Amino acid sequence: MTKGLPRSAGGRLIRGLPALGSVAAAIVLWEIYVRLSGISPLVLPAPSRVVEQMAANRALLWENTLPTLSATLTGFAFSVSIAFALSVALDFLPKLRRALFPIFVVSQTLPLVAIAPLAVLWFGFGLTPKILLVALVTFFPMLVALVDGYEATDPEIETLMRSMGASRWKVFRAARFPSAMPYFFAGLRISITYAVVAAIFSEYVGARAGLGIVILNAKNSFRPDLMLAAVVVSSTLTLVLFGVSALLQRVLLRWREAGQGQ
Amino acid sequence: MNALELRNVGVSLGETEVLDDVSLRVGQGEFVSILGPSGAGKSTLFRLLTGALEPDRGEILLDGSTLKRNATTFAFMPQRDALMPWRRIIDNVILGLEVQGVSRAEARARALPLFAEFGLAGFEERYPAELSGGMRQRAALLRTVIQARPVQLLDEPFGALDALTRAQMQRWLEDRWRGARWTTLLVTHDVREAVALSDRIYVLSRRPARVISEVVVRAPRPRLGTALPAEARAQEEELLNTLLSQTGE
Numbered sequence A: 001m002t003k004g005l006p007r008s009a010g011g012r013l014i015r016g017l018p019a020l021g022s023v024a025a026a027i028v029l030w031e032i033y034v035r036l037s038g039i040s041p042l043v044l045p046a047p048s049r050v051v052e053q054m055a056a057n058r059a060l061l062w063e064n065t066l067p068t069l070s071a072t073l074t075g076f077a078f079s080v081s082i083a084f085a086l087s088v089a090l091d092f093l094p095k096l097r098r099a100l101f102p103i104f105v106v107s108q109t110l111p112l113v114a115i116a117p118l119a120v121l122w123f124g125f126g127l128t129p130k131i132l133l134v135a136l137v138t139f140f141p142m143l144v145a146l147v148d149g150y151e152a153t154d155p156e157i158e159t160l161m162r163s164m165g166a167s168r169w170k171v172f173r174a175a176r177f178p179s180a181m182p183y184f185f186a187g188l189r190i191s192i193t194y195a196v197v198a199a200i201f202s203e204y205v206g207a208r209a210g211l212g213i214v215i216l217n218a219k220n221s222f223r224p225d226l227m228l229a230a231v232v233v234s235s236t237l238t239l240v241l242f243g244v245s246a247l248l249q250r251v252l253l254r255w256r257e258a259g260q261g262q
Numbered sequence B: 001m002n003a004l005e006l007r008n009v010g011v012s013l014g015e016t017e018v019l020d021d022v023s024l025r026v027g028q029g030e031f032v033s034i035l036g037p038s039g040a041g042k043s044t045l046f047r048l049l050t051g052a053l054e055p056d057r058g059e060i061l062l063d064g065s066t067l068k069r070n071a072t073t074f075a076f077m078p079q080r081d082a083l084m085p086w087r088r089i090i091d092n093v094i095l096g097l098e099v100q101g102v103s104r105a106e107a108r109a110r111a112l113p114l115f116a117e118f119g120l121a122g123f124e125e126r127y128p129a130e131l132s133g134g135m136r137q138r139a140a141l142l143r144t145v146i147q148a149r150p151v152q153l154l155d156e157p158f159g160a161l162d163a164l165t166r167a168q169m170q171r172w173l174e175d176r177w178r179g180a181r182w183t184t185l186l187v188t189h190d191v192r193e194a195v196a197l198s199d200r201i202y203v204l205s206r207r208p209a210r211v212i213s214e215v216v217v218r219a220p221r222p223r224l225g226t227a228l229p230a231e232a233r234a235q236e237e238e239l240l241n242t243l244l245s246q247t248g249e
């Protein structure tokens, strides 16, 4: 738990200042270097030029952000639902866990560079291969977060509930599931960042639209400025999704903030 | 009539023989304490009663008949308060009623009038992290007694509190108990606490546990906040010596 600085919005701003400052300094240095060295924008465009390109191509960027967002969210929702359903089954059937976990671990060792083209080959240029890739990348971290979270339940709480005559299912609902929520949200925040990367990569390998396609086309026409513009958009998208998960956690797990103001 | 009786109960956990031969009884409306060195098997004894564990030997009788699985006889207060940090105090307190199938509204209606008596008025909607140690223990105790089970099992309820809060809680419990006369089995390793609160005290040996002494405390109540009679003070001394003889040093 971070103590010391107040948890208010003002406190967060003050804590964020050094990070913002160093990012701003890096951008300024980059701009100065490009101007003084006279390096070609075909090799290294200045930040100002990237911003210009973002403005000039805002319609293009926006149109291609939506397919990426939709692949990310659909794939992620799919993987979280499966991970949740399976985590419940695994919690009730430890034998199943021992049987299936090795398979999931292997699924994490598959190189995306090989899987992505295969998925396009098998499922075409539509949304399906993107959803599958996003799910492949995010499924296991979400499953592990949930399973570990159930295991982290205070054994005294379980003993207490059993002494009250609670069924295994009631213990799961009232104790194990809520205990897993902080783990679930930690997994969510990390996985959502993987999800965006996976969606863009699978577009890059084969799609009709999306930020991955913008990057691919920009690369093929030697436009690093447009590539970087797409990168800024995709990073922003990731940060926004990360922020939304953090916000969701704050709203849904309000109890975690309880007692910290004293 | 004995509300609860254990006859020659023994149990091993894995390779460890924890309880050797424990026999004890708790009468209706009686306050009985179990004193024993740390690691003697006191919490294990409670696990046998709540059905988390089966005895290897011996019998557990309730009102004269054998304890049934899933019996609804005991309200158990674990060693640490085991409050759920994600539930508000009111919802923690009604957990047992909820498990019994009482609706949330009905359970809340039953619990709310008791908050003042347990020194928790105004904290119904707070989370456990917002309460002091003493308040948390009182909430755990309220969660225990509200189940209205025939026997309360309290496992070192004040063990984790600072000395001042503990003294305060002991007085408060004595006061509550004099009003309600819950049939209570208390586990403690605090000799003064046992003498102050109990009608009878059993002392367990170190592991594997046997009952090595049974003491009846006759001092008039309330006992806390006044000087104890000489007999009770002598009993305290004797119990402490018995316990110390079991710590192995």
Ligand SMILES: Nc1ncnc2c1ncn2[C@@H]1O[C@H](COP(=O)(O)OP(=O)(O)O)[C@@H](O)[C@H]1O
Binding pocket: B013, B014, B015, B016, B018, B036, B037, B038, B039, B040, B041, B042, B043, B044, B045, B207
């Ligand atoms: N699951 C277990 N397997 C083996 N030994 C155990 C287990 N649980 C507890 N024990 C041992 O049993 C003894 C009694 O434990 P416990 O009943 O918690 O003692 P206490 O009297 O302090 O409450 C301890 O020495 C402990 O190490």
Ligand SMILES: [Mg+2]
Binding pocket: B042, B043, B044, B079, B155
């Ligand atoms: Mg114990």
